[in-house]
Amino acid sequence: MDYELNDVSVRINGEEILESISCTLQEGKWISIIGQTGAGKSTFAQVIKGLIPFYRGKYTHNRQPLPRDGKGKMKIVPQIGYVFQYPEHQIFESTVYKELTFAPKMKGESPERLEVALKMVMGQIGLSEKLLQENPFQLSGGLKRLVAIASVLIAEPELLILDEPTAGLDPVNRIALLKQLKAWQREKKRTVLFISHQLEDVAEYSDEVMIFKKGRLLAHLDANELFLQRTALMEQAGLPLPEPIQLLRMIEALSGRILEPASCREEDIMQQVRLAWQSRGLQNEG
Amino acid sequence: MLVFDQVDYHYRREHPVLQQLSFEIHQGEFISIIGGNGSGKSTLAKLMNGLLQPREGQVKLEHLNTLNPDDLGRIRERVGLVFQNPDDQFITTSVLDEVVFGLENLRVPRDEMAHRVNKALQAVHMEDYAKAMPHQLSGGQKQRVAIAAVVAMEPSIMIFDEATSMLDPQGRRDILDVMHTLHQQGLTIIHITHHMEEILSADRVLLLSKGEMAFDGPPSALFSSVSITEHQLTLPFAVRLHQALGINAPLCVDWKETITSLWTMS
Numbered sequence: 001m002d003y004e005l006n007d008v009s010v011r012i013n014g015e016e017i018l019e020s021i022s023c024t025l026q027e028g029k030w031i032s033i034i035g036q037t038g039a040g041k042s043t044f045a046q047v048i049k050g051l052i053p054f055y056r057g058k059y060t061h062n063r064q065p066l067p068r069d070g071k072g073k074m075k076i077v078p079q080i081g082y083v084f085q086y087p088e089h090q091i092f093e094s095t096v097y098k099e100l101t102f103a104p105k106m107k108g109e110s111p112e113r114l115e116v117a118l119k120m121v122m123g124q125i126g127l128s129e130k131l132l133q134e135n136p137f138q139l140s141g142g143l144k145r146l147v148a149i150a151s152v153l154i155a156e157p158e159l160l161i162l163d164e165p166t167a168g169l170d171p172v173n174r175i176a177l178l179k180q181l182k183a184w185q186r187e188k189k190r191t192v193l194f195i196s197h198q199l200e201d202v203a204e205y206s207d208e209v210m211i212f213k214k215g216r217l218l219a220h221l222d223a224n225e226l227f228l229q230r231t232a233l234m235e236q237a238g239l240p241l242p243e244p245i246q247l248l249r250m251i252e253a254l255s256g257r258i259l260e261p262a263s264c265r266e267e268d269i270m271q272q273v274r275l276a277w278q279s280r281g282l283q284n285e286g
Numbered sequence: 287m288l289v290f291d292q293v294d295y296h297y298r299r300e301h302p303v304l305q306q307l308s309f310e311i312h313q314g315e316f317i318s319i320i321g322g323n324g325s326g327k328s329t330l331a332k333l334m335n336g337l338l339q340p341r342e343g344q345v346k347l348e349h350l351n352t353l354n355p356d357d358l359g360r361i362r363e364r365v366g367l368v369f370q371n372p373d374d375q376f377i378t379t380s381v382l383d384e385v386v387f388g389l390e391n392l393r394v395p396r397d398e399m400a401h402r403v404n405k406a407l408q409a410v411h412m413e414d415y416a417k418a419m420p421h422q423l424s425g426g427q428k429q430r431v432a433i434a435a436v437v438a439m440e441p442s443i444m445i446f447d448e449a450t451s452m453l454d455p456q457g458r459r460d461i462l463d464v465m466h467t468l469h470q471q472g473l474t475i476i477h478i479t480h481h482m483e484e485i486l487s488a489d490r491v492l493l494l495s496k497g498e499m500a501f502d503g504p505p506s507a508l509f510s511s512v513s514i515t516e517h518q519l520t521l522p523f524a525v526r527l528h529q530a531l532g533i534n535a536p537l538c539v540d541w542k543e544t545i546t547s548l549w550t551m552s
Binding site for chain 1: 297321322323324325328370371424425426448451452453454455456457458480482483515518519520523526527530531541542545546549550552
């Protein structure tokens with residue numbers, strides 16, 4: 001179930017917002033999208049969902065063009081789930097229960113299957129059953145966000161778009177949510193498009209990273225390759241390196257040695273840094 | 287001085303949000319407020335400038351009291367609030383109009399208005415964008431305009447309620463720089479955040495947990511006196527680094543300085 005864009009461009013009010021984007025979103029990958037504000041990240045995600053039309057290029061799903069309406073406009077892609085930047089923009093029901101069961105009910109799910117799905121998704125996201133009868137608009141910002149994510153996940157999307165899903169969440173809830181989403185993505189072999197300014201999270205969870213700059217796709221590459229070998233791309237995009245990578249570079253400069261962590265994840269970097277740190281006295285003596 | 291005296295607040299009686307909260311904030315302090323989701327941080331911010339009034343106890347700004355309707359106007363002039371989403375705060379069609387709007391409501395004389403607007407836009411480095419429209423600005427720039435609109439009203443206290451959480455790294459850095467500049471100019475800064483790295487440079491940290499004050503003190507003492515994860519928070523990278531490498535040196539805001547000096551000393 002790959003999604004493929006070929007030379008896609010988007011113009012809004014005469015301004016080129018996305019220019020010649022070509023990429024393949026492979027099944028079962030966690031793909032992070034990074035770039036400065038206004039780089040085109042959210043526009044790209046909305047093109048993928050079919051919310052924004054493109055005036056040039058091709059967009060295919062499993063090599064088939066995406067369905068269009070009678071006027072030739074691309075339709076919204078139903079198998080793609082979209083969690084917007086602001087959860088208030090997608091919540092509309094009067095209770096959390098109604099919000100979460102809206103999509104399965106629309107699909108005609110039986111009450112029994114609906115209850116099973118509801119329980120499962122609440123467990124996956126870490127939402128308490130006590131909240132089911134609460135008004136979602138009266139919840140804290142963080143809880144609203146979890147409700148919005150659960151209401152999308154319950155529809156079992158094959159590709160899930162998360163636009164800044166952790167903004168407003170406290171650190172423990174943020175990490176728990178990302179771990180749960182990662183487990184869901186791996187277990188179900190789904191694709192996740194993760195738009196985030198939290199570069200530490202990008203290094204921690206991504207298989208691949210797409211870097212946008214001024215409406216162009218600067219690079220689309222393996223996360224380890226980006227953060228361990230091609231960090232100049234980050235500078236080119238005007239983005240800082242995640243702190244663990246900055247530490248790695250610093251220790252390499254101080255020790256004069258290239259460190260080779262198993263991945264760009266903090267735990268692997270810390271392991272290498274710790275070894276270099278422990279041997280620093282010996283090295284300086286030598 | 288801003289004083290909370292045994293403040294209780296609830297939206298629904300059966301769910302207390304803040305309980306028996308007492309503390310003082312002194313002029314010129316830089317305070318970080320942290321806590322898990324639902325711990326009452328934003329409610330606390332709204333109580334500070336009288337958007338909400340305590341159910342029990344009182345909130346006082348010197349001789350003014352948020353329970354007194356006659357004081358509310360003056361309290362809101364002196365305690366400015368900047369929210370998370372810059373788009374929610376932009377109500378006019380240009381940067382200039384946005385900053386002027388609050389001053390017109392305060393009936394500030396024209397001459398003084400021009401002076402205050404220029405000063406406020408300079409404080410956030412947006413003086414070149416006075417004629418720009420909201421859609422021409424990045425998230426960080428919009429947030430700086432929102433700050434300028436508050437600064438122009440010449441408050442003595444500014445509250446930033448997760449004002450950096452929607453911004454890209456550069457936008458975040460810019461807003462933090464603005465906060466520190468305003469602090470150096472004598473304003474009291476109250477910074478509500480989930481970014482633990484951002485609290486290290488504060489004078490004082492208030493940790494809210496289930497509506498109660500779980501810690502009130504300097505950031506350096508926070509990590510040794512409280513189990514952070516029990517309050518839905520994590521250690522900042524600098525502290526994790528100290529622990530991973532067994533560093534006993536005092537916590538420095540910039541961990542790079544610590545690493546360089548310890549490496550060269552060994």
